Amino acid sequence: MPTPKDVYIAVIGAGGVGKCFLSQLEFLSKRLAANSSSPRLSLVLISRSKKILYSPQYAPLPFDNISTKLADSTQQPLPLTKTIEFLAAAPSKVILVDNTSSQDIADQYPNVLSRGISIVTPNKKAFSGSYQLWQDIFAAAASSGAGVYHESSVGAGLPVISTLKDLVDTGDSVTRIEGVFSGTMSFLFNSFAPTEGSGGKWSAEVAKAKELGYTEPDPRDDLNGLDVARKLTILARLVGLQVESPTSFPVQSLIPKELESVASGDEFLQRLPEFDAQMEETKISAEKEGKVVRFVGSIDVEKNVVKVGLEKFDRSHAIASLKGSDNIISFYTKRYGANPLIVQGAGAGGEVTAMGVTGDLLRVLQRIS
């Protein structure tokens, strides 16, 4: 029999972020179990595209070798609607952790939340899809009392969304947000066009970024600028701008014209070396001015202008001298004046992204238990 302290956890997606999340969840549930007044976490469902592992009676699934057990599971996959039914029927509170980049799952958030199931996720699709979906999500959460948290949807585990919410909720007036919002783009330009030395080949750096787990499941979603556009859409909405979609403002794509219609991400990566000369030209043109090129985004709140694309920077500029997959996000506000509040650090990677998801899980626990 469940006790009021039991909280059931369902995890969809066990890739780069999902696997790291599971090990952090194991750590957290052990830590909470050591304190008798803390909620007791039970993992009751885990799934991937074509695999599922769940306990029909909501008995906790043991954590040991959970990814292997999922891969070997012979349980019949449940359609998403059945998964939601299963969770809604649980005899205790439930938190759904969406570690996918699926739009289909994101579209179900209003339904999930209206059934009283809380959500934590690094998936940007729900919060940067149509403005109607954004409104439906927060309306469903408000009426059911379920929590919805998505810190890792911008700047991975960096405290970007929580910082912006604190600024807004304490009455500061945010006038401008700008910086480097993509771990992949940061890594690519820091290694392809470093402030010192000559840098690697563009296509080879793209392949490395994918291997390191920085890119979206399909790296074209990073290179076409859409990933950054999604993050800016989320931040713009949080400061009150009614941005309709991530394609409703100027976004520069780095996908060569000739590769725009290739069928798969793998074919795209295979053919990318044919177009290295194009990016090389962009780099050389900046070098001729003594500068380096970087992929940045900005939101001018007062003018309601959002844009994403390449810009040239002096080598001494903070954006030019970032390292690895670091993001840098500057919040200009009335309270902070001429010196912005700056958040900086790793903006991609399984562990740091999962940390933002696990931190959000803690926030939901504080709220519902």
Ligand SMILES: NC(=O)C1=CN([C@@H]2O[C@H](COP(=O)(O)OP(=O)(O)OC[C@H]3O[C@@H](n4cnc5c(N)ncnc54)[C@H](OP(=O)(O)O)[C@@H]3O)[C@@H](O)[C@H]2O)C=CC1
């Ligand atoms: N990687 C990073 O640094 C960051 C990632 N994020 C976000 O985190 C999320 C996960 O990224 P990442 O772990 O790198 O991606 P991966 O491609 O490594 O993992 C995605 C996982 O989701 C599963 N999946 C996809 N579609 C479905 C579906 N319809 N039903 C069930 N499972 C599904 C995949 O299963 P299968 O393998 O079986 O197909 C896989 O286990 C994305 O939304 C991404 O934007 C956010 C910040 C940083």
Ligand SMILES: N[C@@H](CC=O)C(=O)O
């Ligand atoms: N692909 C994204 C992952 C985090 O959102 C990035 O590189 O920033």
Ligand code: NA
């Ligand atoms: Na974040």
